[in-house]
Amino acid sequence: MTHDEKKTHPQIPELxxxxxxxxxxxxxxxxxxxxxxxSAASAYAMVGAMPRDAFAQGTPKFGGNLRVSMNVKEVSxxxxxxxxxxxxxxxxxxxxxxxxxxxxxxxxxxxxxxxVSDDLKTWTFxxxxxxxxxxxxxFGSDDVIANFERWLDPATGSSNQGRFSSMTETMETGEKDxxxxxxxxxxxxxxxxERVDAHTVRFHLNRPDLSLPESMADxxxxxxxxxxxxxxxxxxxxxxxxxxxxxxxxxxxxxxKKRNAPHWNGDVYLDQITYVDNGDDPAAEIAAFASGQxxxxxxxxxxxxxxxxxxxxxxxxxxxxxxxxxxxxxxTEAPFDNLKLRQAIQACLDRPRILEVVYGGFGAVGDxxxxxxxxxxxxxxxxxxxxxxxxxxxLAEAGHPNGLKLRIDCVANPTWEQNTCKAIAEMVKPAGxxxxxxxxxxxxxxxxxxxTPFGFTSWTHRxxxxxxxxxAYRSGVAWNETSYNNPEFDxxxxxxxxxxxxNERRKVMAKVQKVLQDDAVIAQxxxxxxxxxxxxRVKNIYxxxxxxxxxxxxxxx
Amino acid sequence: xxLFITKRFGLMLLTMLIVSLLLFVLLELQPGSVATxxxxxxxxxxxxxxxxxANGYLDPLxxxxxxxxxxxxxxxxxxxxxxxxxxxDVLWPRLWNTAIxxxxxxxxxxxxxxxxxxxxxxxxxxxxxxxxxxxxxITTSVxxxxxxxxxxxxxxxxxGLLPGTSGMTxxxxxxxxxxxxxxLILYDVGYVTRMTRASMAEVMTTPYIRTAVLKxxxxxRVVFRHALRNALIAPFTVIMLQVNWLLSxxxxxxxxFAYKGFGSLLLEASLNQDIFLIEACTMVAxxxxxxxxxxxxIGYTYLNPRIRLA
Numbered sequence: 001m002t003h004d005e006k007k008t009h010p011q012i013p014e015l016x017x018x019x020x021x022x023x024x025x026x027x028x029x030x031x032x033x034x035x036x037x038x039s040a041a042s043a044y045a046m047v048g049a050m051p052r053d054a055f056a057q058g059t060p061k062f063g064g065n066l067r068v069s070m071n072v073k074e075v076s077x078x079x080x081x082x083x084x085x086x087x088x089x090x091x092x093x094x095x096x097x098x099x100x101x102x103x104x105x106x107x108x109x110x111x112x113x114x115x116v117s118d119d120l121k122t123w124t125f126x127x128x129x130x131x132x133x134x135x136x137x138x139f140g141s142d143d144v145i146a147n148f149e150r151w152l153d154p155a156t157g158s159s160n161q162g163r164f165s166s167m168t169e170t171m172e173t174g175e176k177d178x179x180x181x182x183x184x185x186x187x188x189x190x191x192x193x194e195r196v197d198a199h200t201v202r203f204h205l206n207r208p209d210l211s212l213p214e215s216m217a218d219x220x221x222x223x224x225x226x227x228x229x230x231x232x233x234x235x236x237x238x239x240x241x242x243x244x245x246x247x248x249x250x251x252x253x254x255x256x257k258k259r260n261a262p263h264w265n266g267d268v269y270l271d272q273i274t275y276v277d278n279g280d281d282p283a284a285e286i287a288a289f290a291s292g293q294x295x296x297x298x299x300x301x302x303x304x305x306x307x308x309x310x311x312x313x314x315x316x317x318x319x320x321x322x323x324x325x326x327x328x329x330x331x332t333e334a335p336f337d338n339l340k341l342r343q344a345i346q347a348c349l350d351r352p353r354i355l356e357v358v359y360g361g362f363g364a365v366g367d368x369x370x371x372x373x374x375x376x377x378x379x380x381x382x383x384x385x386x387x388x389x390x391x392x393x394x395l396a397e398a399g400h401p402n403g404l405k406l407r408i409d410c411v412a413n414p415t416w417e418q419n420t421c422k423a424i425a426e427m428v429k430p431a432g433x434x435x436x437x438x439x440x441x442x443x444x445x446x447x448x449x450x451x452t453p454f455g456f457t458s459w460t461h462r463x464x465x466x467x468x469x470x471x472a473y474r475s476g477v478a479w480n481e482t483s484y485n486n487p488e489f490d491x492x493x494x495x496x497x498x499x500x501x502x503n504e505r506r507k508v509m510a511k512v513q514k515v516l517q518d519d520a521v522i523a524q525x526x527x528x529x530x531x532x533x534x535x536x537r538v539k540n541i542y543x544x545x546x547x548x549x550x551x552x553x554x555x556x557x
Numbered sequence: 558x559x560l561f562i563t564k565r566f567g568l569m570l571l572t573m574l575i576v577s578l579l580l581f582v583l584l585e586l587q588p589g590s591v592a593t594x595x596x597x598x599x600x601x602x603x604x605x606x607x608x609x610x611a612n613g614y615l616d617p618l619x620x621x622x623x624x625x626x627x628x629x630x631x632x633x634x635x636x637x638x639x640x641x642x643x644x645x646d647v648l649w650p651r652l653w654n655t656a657i658x659x660x661x662x663x664x665x666x667x668x669x670x671x672x673x674x675x676x677x678x679x680x681x682x683x684x685x686x687x688x689x690x691x692x693x694x695i696t697t698s699v700x701x702x703x704x705x706x707x708x709x710x711x712x713x714x715x716x717g718l719l720p721g722t723s724g725m726t727x728x729x730x731x732x733x734x735x736x737x738x739x740x741l742i743l744y745d746v747g748y749v750t751r752m753t754r755a756s757m758a759e760v761m762t763t764p765y766i767r768t769a770v771l772k773x774x775x776x777x778r779v780v781f782r783h784a785l786r787n788a789l790i791a792p793f794t795v796i797m798l799q800v801n802w803l804l805s806x807x808x809x810x811x812x813x814f815a816y817k818g819f820g821s822l823l824l825e826a827s828l829n830q831d832i833f834l835i836e837a838c839t840m841v842a843x844x845x846x847x848x849x850x851x852x853x854x855i856g857y858t859y860l861n862p863r864i865r866l867a
Contacts, residue, residue, distance in 0.1 A: 067726075074641045232641065250640045251825060252817055253726045276726050278815040283706065287721025288815070291713050443639075443829035 014501060016046060024502055028376040030105055043105075058539065064556035065272040066538065068549070069285045070298035072254045072277040076232040078222045079151050079158040082446075084460060085298060087219025088549040089254045089275060093134075093239035094224050097125065097144070098216040099550065100463050102319075102542040104374065106213045110139065110223055110240065120208035120498050127199040131264045133225055135238045140198045146226035152188035156230075159220050162477035165470060166209035166497075167192040208498025210505070211470070214463040219548070242268040242552050251277050269555035280413055289314055289533060295556070296534040299547055301414045302359055308533045317532045319543035320363075321461040322372030322468070325417050327408060327424055327523040332483040333453035335406075340398035342520035347391035348428045351384060355526035358419045363528040368520060369513035370472070372527045374545075375465035376502050379510035381517065391431040403432020410437060410456035411445045416528070421456050424523060450481050457481060461530075461545040465509060466497045473516060482521040489515045558858070565854055569847045576843045577629065581622050584832050588614035594832050595638055629840055635833035639825065644837045647822065652841065654725075655811075655818035659803045661734055662741045667796060670746045674753020674792065679780050681758040690754065693747030701806070705740045705813040712736065723814040737814045741807065749795055756791035760784045790860045797853035801846045 012033060019029045033043035075086050078094060097111040108114075112128045131139035151160035152168055161168060169189040172182040194202040203212065215221065225238040237245040242263040243256035254275040258268055276294055278284040282304050288294045290311055300308050300316060308316050329336035329345075336342060351365045364373050367384045371377070395403065410421045418439050425435040449457050462468045471477060474493060475485040492512045499505035516522075532543040537557045544550065585591055591614065592605040609615055613624065628634065634644035677689040699707075713721040713736075723733035760766060761784060769779045808820035815821075819838070826834035 074639070076641050250642075252724070274726060276722075276724055276815075278722055278724060279812055279821060281812050281815070283709075284722050284813060284815040287709050287713050288724075289721075291717065291719065291721035293720050293722055293724075441828040447830070 018503060024376070027104075028502060058557065060267070060269050060539070060553075060555040061557065062267075062269050062555070063271050064269075065274055066270050066296070066551060066554060066556065067274045067276055067294045068296050068298070069278050069288055069294040070275050071280070072248075072250055072252060072275050074250045075234045075248070077156075077230060078224050078233055079147075079156050079160065079220060081220045081222075082159065084219055084547045087222065088298070088547070089245070089248075089256070090222055090233070090237075091219070091241070091549065092243040092256050092273060092551060093237050093241045093245050094222045095239070095241050096217050096222050097127075098213045100214065100217045100544070100546065100548070101550075102544055104463055104545055106217060106463060109217075111213075111216070114213060116212075116500075120210055120500060121205045123203040123205070123212055124196070125201050125203070127201065128264055129199050131240050132261065133238050133240055134244055134259060134261075135225070137225070139223075139240050141195045141201045142198075143223055143226040144201050145193055145195055146228075147221075147223050148193050149188065150229065151221070154185050154187055157478075159471070159478055160215075160218075161186060162471045162474070162479055163215045163218060163221065163467075164212075165474065165477060166205040166207050166212070167203065169206065170476075207494050210497050210500060211462075211464045211467045214467055217463070219546075240264075243273060246272075253277065263552065265552055268552050270551060273551055286311070289535070292535070294535075295538045296541060297532060298549075300531040300533045302362055302416060302528070302531065305531055308531075313536050314533055315536055317534060317541075317543040318362075319530050319532075319545050320374055320527075321530050321545040322374050322465075322527060323459065323461045323530060323545070324366055324370065324372070324524050324527050325420055325456055325458045326370065327421065327454070327456050327525075328482045329521055330451075330453045330481070330483050331485070331519075331521055335398070335400075335404065336453055338398045339520065340394045341400065343518075344391045344394035344398060344431060345424075345428055345433065345523060346384065346520045347387045347394060348431050348433070349384070349424065349523060349525055350386040350427060351525045354420060354423045354427075357423055358416050359526060359528050363526050366524040366526045367517060368522055368524050369516045370459070370468055370522065370524050371465035371509060371513050372461075374527075375463075377465050377496070377505040377509045379506045379513055381510065381513055384517070386427070388430050391428075395431060395433070400432070403434065405434045405436065406454060407436040407438055408454045408456055409445055409448065409452045410439055411442045411458075412439050413442065417456055417458060420525065424525070450479070455481070460547070463545075466493065466505075469493055469512065469516070470497070473521070484519065484521045486515065486519060489519075561858060562855055565851045569851045572847050573840075573843055577626060577840065578622070580836055580839055581625060584836060585621070585625065586618075591832065594830055629836075634837035637826075637831055637834045639829045639831045639834070644833050647834070648837050648841065651817060651822040652819050654816065655804065655807060655820065658734065658737055658741070658807060658811075658816065658818060659800065661738045662745075662803065663796075663799075665738070666742050666746055666749065666799075669742070670749035671753055671789070671792060673746070673750045675757050675780070675785065675788065677750065678754040678757025678788065679761055679784065681761065686754070689750065693750045693754075695747070696743050697745075697747035697751070699744070701740055701744050701809045702813060704743050705736070705810060708736055708739055708743075721814075723816040725817065733814075733816075737807075737810050737816055740810050740813075741803070744806075745799060745802070749792060749799065752795045753788070753792040757784065757788040760788040790857065793860060794853045794857050797849045797856065800849045804842055804845050 015029055015033060018024045030043040070088065071085050073083055073086050075090050078090050081087055095110050097109055099107050099109040101107045110128055110131065111125045113126045115124045127140060127144065133139060150156050151158045152164060167188055168186050170184055170186045173185045175183045177183050189206055192204055194204060196202050224233065234245065234248050242259060244259050246257040247253060247255040256273040258271050278288055282301060285297060286304065286307055305316050308314055329342050331337055346368060355361055355363055355365055365383065367381060408421050410418050412418065418437060421437045425437055428435050449455055459468060470493065471479050473480060473484050473489065475490055489512065492508060492515060496505050496508040496512050499508060530543060530547065534541060539555050539557055541551065541554045588609050592608050596605055596608055613621065632645050637644045637647060640647050673689050677686040680686060709721060712719040719735050720733050723737055725733055766779060766784055769783050804819060807818060808824050811818045811821040812824060823838045826838055
């Protein structure tokens with residue numbers, strides 16, 4: 001890759017140095033280098049090792065139809081995607097600027113490379129040249145700018161507003177609400193995005209943001225054609241990807257056919273990808289695998305792993321992730337507005353036990369700060385311990401000396417979520433908290449996940465620790481489900497996001513994590529591994545940490 | 558007879574009208590909650606008001622009900638929230654899929670259960686009767702979700718003979734119908750058999766059958782010429798009611814086999830609070846229920862003249 005010969009980020013020599021001294025390991029080095037614009041191949045070359053060869057599975061064969069069991073959800077507007085499944089269908093048609101690979105490393109995709117200023121506030125993205133949309137147009141800066149403008153327009157309602165908050169500004173609309181307070185609106189800051197030329201865009205951020213490339217890899221950040229402006233994308237799915245949407249029916253099937261045009265990334269082996277919706281009954285999916293009706297799936301739940309392994313020709317692939325469920329408390333709702341009460345709940349939990357009971361030990365223990373051990377900047381804090389004496393004292397101080405009744409909302413499926421709630425309910429009982437579990441269908445829960453006082457929400461993996469904190473715990477962002485509002489936290493998070501040096505960042509992250517942990521807005525008890533099943537005839541696919549499907553190089557034996 | 562039929566149809570329409578009114582009151586009484594369901598919980602107040610205005614939700618209640626009813630009658634059910642298409646576009650294909658399932662279920666169920674029922678009922682207490690009765694009780698008492706697992710274990714996992722799901726992704730595949738149809742038949746055949754058996758056994762004890770036997774007619778002739786017609790009146794009603802059962806009872810089977818039919822649609826609609834789809838599905842289910850009931854009543858009256866006087 002030619003762009004690597006250009007200027008490297010000043011942090012790179014320091015990273016190499018740290019690697020030599022053993023302060024960071026190879027994975028962390030490659031991750032950090034990739035963030036700073038060095039391709040994974042070059043980074044691996046610097047450390048003198050190549051990743052486990054993903055292609056050592058024989059000579060690829062052309063042709064075939066890869067059948068994938070997955071819920072087929074509506075895909076009318078990529079900007080407001082809120083499910084990974086939606087991203088998977090669309091990703092083979094419209095592509096992201098950056099893609100997170102199987103090693104949790106950000107790889108250039110529609111962006112060929114990027115440079116960042118030393119203060120991490122000015123990012124220049126060089127877009128791939130010669131990429132054609134399926135309608136014949138040339139892909140370029142105008143497409144990227146049109147998408148960012150739509151994402152950051154408050155009328156769109158895209159979660160990208162939080163993801164790219166370093167590009168937005170909040171201002172008064174000029175109108176007043178009923179209480180006479182000025183109404184506020186958040187939109188793209190003027191001058192945040194500059195068109196350098198037809199294939200170069202420059203981002204001028206209002207604060208350092210390390211996770212900009214990773215943010216561009218998330219599923220709502222797929223680049224649609226510049227003319228797409230709402231309406232139903234599935235009706236006119238123009239794309240740069242290797243596939244085109246041939247047939248689409250919500251709840252039934254999505255058929256992607258290989259485009260009759262060369263793809264910028266070279267050979268594409270599959271002729272067709274067929275997403276089959278087998279409903280929500282895991283038994284149906286297992287039966288489909290057993291009778292050879294599907295080749296792989298979106299996700300195999302931990303309960304189904306033994307059954308899947310028992311089927312002939314089926315292999316279960318695993319990915320260690322930063323995915324977690326959080327029992328999150330809304331700090332604006334009584335009784336969760338009381339810090340002592342939240343801390344009392346925190347003190348009741350025996351985390352390793354929950355991981356063992358609920359998830360068979362597949363994963364890592366979590367300590368209520370939503371930064372995972374797989375994140376490069378994860379700081380190790382002393383583990384939280386179960387302490388009923390402390391819990392009872394805190395409860396009394398919170399004004400509930402005789403305990404109280406609480407209710408938590410959670411989804412029926414996957415079952416590990418309600419099982420975690422059940423384990424939590426058992427553990428808070430000795431402290432005098434009677435926790436009722438309100439199990440509901442996913443659709444119902446996701447209608448109220450932002451508003452319920454106490455709910456169990458599962459969060460997907462994100463490549464950097466700062467990313468999910470920016471999305472979920474920064475004051476006022478769209479997905480801040482706890483209504484957490486702590487200026488000190490926001491400030492520390494800004495500081496951490498501005499540090500390219502992973503060791504420096506880790507020092508600040510220790511503070512960030514501690515603040516979040518002490519405020520006890522979430523009980524996040526473990527990090528889970530995820531599983532994807534595949535028939536052994538499917539080659540060159542992997543379990544990706546965020547369940548993303550990257551099938552451009554997959555093939556069938 | 559004509560008066561009777563007219564009355565039955567009148568009653569049928571009245572039932573549907575009442576159900577539609579209930580449905581409307583339950584789901585559409587508060588325009589605000591409709592707008593929230595359609596536009597999402599986090600839509601702005603302004604957006605919702607505009608939507609309500611554009612869709613006539615600010616009109617008086619009766620006007621709204623009548624136009625809603627008009628829409629229902631002309632097949633304009635509104636737009637599905639989950640599928641993002643007109644409700645009719647998903648409803649009719651799904652209903653057709655269930656009709657295919659129902660057709661094959663009945664095509665096997667009816668001859669099978671009538672034959673077994675007649676065989677069991679014509680000699681009450683015989684070894685054949687006992688065998689059929691016991692088998693019927695066993696199959697009927699196994700719920701569909703259990704027999705679905707059981708049959709899958711045999712035909713999909715052990716023998717590998719049949720496909721495990723019936724999504725028909727690549728177009729209609731008769732092989733994929735085997736398991737769902739088998740499960741439905743297994744569950745229902747015992748019930749209809751036992752109804753037929755009871756009816757047959759009752760007829761066999763009547764004086765005119767005894768007379769026929771005593772005057773020396775061959776047993777075969779007694780059964781076919783004299784007993785059968787009267788014995789089949791009760792099963793006819795039972796079978797008509799099974800149509801109704803099939804429409805709602807298939808939910809479990811369709812869910813298990815990922816069959817894209819009416820049952821799974823109703824389930825999805827309810828789980829996702831897709832209100833226009835729920836309304837349409839409910840009205841279709843009610844229509845089928847009252848229609849089969851009416852047809853059963855009329856048929857029963859036709860077959861059994863004694864009822865007509867009542």
